[in-house]
Amino acid sequence: MYEQLSDDELFAEVVRRRATDEPFGGPLGTLVQRWNRPARYVISKIQASYGRGSPADADELFQDAVGKFLDRGLDQFRGVSQQMPGRSASPKTFFLRIVKHVAIDFYRRHREELAAPPSDPDDAMEEPPSETARAVELGRRREERAEAQELYWAAFARLQQEHPKEASAWELYHHEDVEDHEECARRLNISVVNSYKRVSRAQAYLKLYLLDLQRESPGEEA
Amino acid sequence: MNTAAMSRYTARRQQLTAGSSSPGVVLEVAGDLLRRSRQVGTEGVEDALRGLGRREVETWLQAQKPQALQPVLLRAAEEAVEVVLDGGEEAEMWRLSAMEGLAARDRAASAVVALVAWEALHGPLDGEAARNLERFVEGLGKLDSALRPRARWFIPLNPQRRQERDLLEPAEQDKAWWFSARAGCDDLVATWTGGAQSSTPHLQGCADCRADIADAAPVDSPPRRHLTEDDLWRFDMGLMSEDERSRVDAHTARCGECAQAVLALGEGDDAIEDALEMEEGDAGLSPAARTSRAPVSQRPLAARHPEHREVLEERREFRVVLVRERQRVRLLVQPLAGRTVTAAVFLSPGRPSLKPSNGPEGLSFDLTTASSTGARSAHLSVQAGNETMEKDFAF
Numbered sequence: 001m002y003e004q005l006s007d008d009e010l011f012a013e014v015v016r017r018r019a020t021d022e023p024f025g026g027p028l029g030t031l032v033q034r035w036n037r038p039a040r041y042v043i044s045k046i047q048a049s050y051g052r053g054s055p056a057d058a059d060e061l062f063q064d065a066v067g068k069f070l071d072r073g074l075d076q077f078r079g080v081s082q083q084m085p086g087r088s089a090s091p092k093t094f095f096l097r098i099v100k101h102v103a104i105d106f107y108r109r110h111r112e113e114l115a116a117p118p119s120d121p122d123d124a125m126e127e128p129p130s131e132t133a134r135a136v137e138l139g140r141r142r143e144e145r146a147e148a149q150e151l152y153w154a155a156f157a158r159l160q161q162e163h164p165k166e167a168s169a170w171e172l173y174h175h176e177d178v179e180d181h182e183e184c185a186r187r188l189n190i191s192v193v194n195s196y197k198r199v200s201r202a203q204a205y206l207k208l209y210l211l212d213l214q215r216e217s218p219g220e221e222a
Numbered sequence: 223m224n225t226a227a228m229s230r231y232t233a234r235r236q237q238l239t240a241g242s243s244s245p246g247v248v249l250e251v252a253g254d255l256l257r258r259s260r261q262v263g264t265e266g267v268e269d270a271l272r273g274l275g276r277r278e279v280e281t282w283l284q285a286q287k288p289q290a291l292q293p294v295l296l297r298a299a300e301e302a303v304e305v306v307l308d309g310g311e312e313a314e315m316w317r318l319s320a321m322e323g324l325a326a327r328d329r330a331a332s333a334v335v336a337l338v339a340w341e342a343l344h345g346p347l348d349g350e351a352a353r354n355l356e357r358f359v360e361g362l363g364k365l366d367s368a369l370r371p372r373a374r375w376f377i378p379l380n381p382q383r384r385q386e387r388d389l390l391e392p393a394e395q396d397k398a399w400w401f402s403a404r405a406g407c408d409d410l411v412a413t414w415t416g417g418a419q420s421s422t423p424h425l426q427g428c429a430d431c432r433a434d435i436a437d438a439a440p441v442d443s444p445p446r447r448h449l450t451e452d453d454l455w456r457f458d459m460g461l462m463s464e465d466e467r468s469r470v471d472a473h474t475a476r477c478g479e480c481a482q483a484v485l486a487l488g489e490g491d492d493a494i495e496d497a498l499e500m501e502e503g504d505a506g507l508s509p510a511a512r513t514s515r516a517p518v519s520q521r522p523l524a525a526r527h528p529e530h531r532e533v534l535e536e537r538r539e540f541r542v543v544l545v546r547e548r549q550r551v552r553l554l555v556q557p558l559a560g561r562t563v564t565a566a567v568f569l570s571p572g573r574p575s576l577k578p579s580n581g582p583e584g585l586s587f588d589l590t591t592a593s594s595t596g597a598r599s600a601h602l603s604v605q606a607g608n609e610t611m612e613k614d615f616a617f
């Protein structure tokens with residue numbers, strides 16, 4: 001029954017029904033079914049870009065993208081098309097953009113685990129203990145790194161709470177890669193001397209907070 | 223030696239004999255002197271403790287809240303660090319205030335010692351009073367186990383802390399961590415704000431300092447904030463401010479992971495464009511019928527990486543442009559004057575032409591893969607109307 005409607009008409013129907021709490025599965029299903037093929041093409045290109053991925057991923061990503069399109073996309077699409085006419089003028093292009101982002105986010109998140117060195121089956125046969133030990137070691141180090149990162153960000157959160165000015169200078173200088181006191185001073189609207197001072201104060205407090213957190217955290221004794 | 227600190231304690235002795243002193247003050251002063259007996263003597267202590275009645279001691283104990291010392295010590299820690307971080311005229315004020323915080327903890331220790339001496343003279347406390355004493359001692363123990371690991375905060379007060387430590391009886395010194403823990407670690411302070419640290423014999427030899435330096439190392443090379451999903455979205459949609467965009471550039475210049483994501487955004491755009499064209503092709507639409515598409519120059523991709531375009535050839539009927547954008551390189555054959563143009567690109571003689579994609583700007587040959595596999599030149603053949611062109615080009 002929806003086949004004769006254009007994308008724009010179907011889309012308008014989804015938006016209308018959603019706003020009035022009517023079921024919109026029918027028109028939405030037709031719409032995304034039409035976009036299935038281009039969406040899979042886009043997914044395949046992102047997969048190629050990351051050098052990984054499977055058809056199973058593609059199914060999952062497509063579903064995710066439909067969800068995102070519903071959750072945020074409908075409102076954002078209107079916002080974007082008003083702000084920047086032409087950029088994502090059609091709902092289809094907008095949907096494909098969401099597909100693209102969903103796929104990129106997915107492969108970014110899975111980058112590290114997938115990037116683990118592929119185990120050669122022959123090696124594994126010959127030297128199972130070392131392979132296992134290596135995997136365990138890798139996992140342990142990854143965990144430690146994650147924990148260290150977590151503590152660092154906890155220390156930074158404390159700095160933000162207790163010394164917000166120092167924290168914003170540090171954030172800009174280090175986390176946001178500015179690494180230049182003149183630029184830092186310009187952005188924060190403070191003197192260059194002050195920028196030096198704030199970053200150096202931040203450094204001292206961060207170290208002290210981090211050490212406090214490390215000594216508190218259980219497992220440190222191990 | 224230590225004259226200033228010493229005279230402070232000898233001056234306190236007067237409070238023992240002044241009849242107006244509260245039981246708490248008597249206990250604290252008595253304990254202060256007992257814990258420093260060899261340096262300042264215990265004259266008057268026993269008389270004062272004998273004069274302290276059981277009821278007075280019990281009432282005082284009931285009112286004690288050792289956990290109230292926690293915020294006092296935490297503030298003192300912060301003030302102690304300000305002594306070195308502030309460094310200005312305020313430094314002396316921070317130092318005095320921080321030392322006062324440590325002295326508060328020390329007085330509680332003195333009270334405990336005095337209570338033990340009091341019990342030896344008057345017989346042990348019992349019932350609720352005994353339990354209150356136990357709670358008081360326990361509370362101080364808890365406080366210490368929470369704060370002793372943070373003794374490094376007090377290092378900036380070390381000259382004063384060492385004076386105080388040295389006045390204490392040897393058996394008391396180690397217990398009084400607020401004066402004695404990390405009291406020799408002065409060199410560590412320079413590592414808090416310093417970049418490249420010149421190591422000192424102390425820093426090399428002290429296990430605590432070595433551990434601190436190693437464990438604080440993440441602050442010396444802080445992690446960068448990676449681009450979030452939302453960052454990528456706003457970047458892609460052209461919603462970022464100029465400062466935000468320059469942050470993205472600065473970050474991707476150093477972070478391979480995020481650079482890859484930004485590259486993938488561009489590749490995704492090409493894919494979207496291709497996908498739309500394939501669909502339109504299927505629907506039998508001519509390029510002119512495309513109305514919903516923005517011209518390429520308005521696409522955010524074009525805005526975010528300044529492309530480098532090199533015109534290789536310009537004829538009346540068509541133009542040949544080499545487009546570089548980050549790691550990508552493609553050859554565009556643009557029809558002019560509404561002509562239909564056909565073109566082929568051969569990487570090596572006898573091999574089939576690269577497959578072009580037909581975009582709004584004309585025919586596009588992606589040379590990225592060829593370039594990444596080492597190819598540096600190719601042969602181009604173009605036909606437009608009556609005009610034909612054969613050309614070798616480098617990329």
Ligand SMILES: [Zn+2]
Nearest residue numbers: 407428430431
């Ligand atoms: Zn040390």
Ligand SMILES: [Zn+2]
Nearest residue numbers: 448449477480
């Ligand atoms: Zn990054």
